[in-house]
Amino acid sequence: MIADPDCPFCAIVQRDDPDVREVYRDDQVVAFFPTEPAVLGHILIVPRTHVPFIWELRDEDAEHIGLLISRMSRVIVETIGAEGLNVIQSNGEVATQSVNHVHAHLVPRWTNDAIGRIWPPETHYSEHAKDEAWDALRGACRELRL
Structure with a gap:
């Protein structure tokens, strides 16, 4: 596994942080509670290989993370009785990524929890x-071959 010696998530992957509350580990990912959870049951899923941004993930790692997000979401809802759940995955400082190691937040939600809304109430983009954005993205997506 490729690691970055300055990355706090790589330290967790290498079991170098004794304070981590790990909930799951396999040969591709580690899942654990963040140090400062948004709510109880908040879990981070990180690949064991250091990869800064989602667009740099190998397809097999992205598939594995996606499957684990689905399965772990079910576990969270069924185990702690969450009424809903946010999956948050940010890339780049402008998108509020604070650790440059791909990670997904699974955030259980309840009515009137401390998190509140995560989307703006409205936007004002012209048709x-x-x-223009639709045309550019639709054209680029035609090149995708899955």
């Missing part, structure tokens, strides 16, 4: 701007 022209939406069409």
Whole structure:
């Protein structure tokens, strides 16, 4: 596994942080409570290989993380009785990524929890701007071969 000696998540992957509350580990990922959870039951899922951004993940690692997100979400809801759940995955400082190691947050949600809304109440994009973004992305997606 490739590791970054300055990455706190790589230290967790290598079991170098005795304070970590790990909930799951396999040959590709580790899942654990963050030091400062947003709510009880908040879990981070990280690949064991140091990869800064989601677009740099190998397909097999992305598939494994996606499957684990689905399965672990079910475990969270069934085990602690969450009413809902946010899956948050940020990339880059502008997107609030604070550790440059791919990670997904599974955040259990309850009515009136401390988190509140995560989306703006409304946006004001012109139809022209939406069409331009749609056209660019639709064209680029035609090149994808899955």
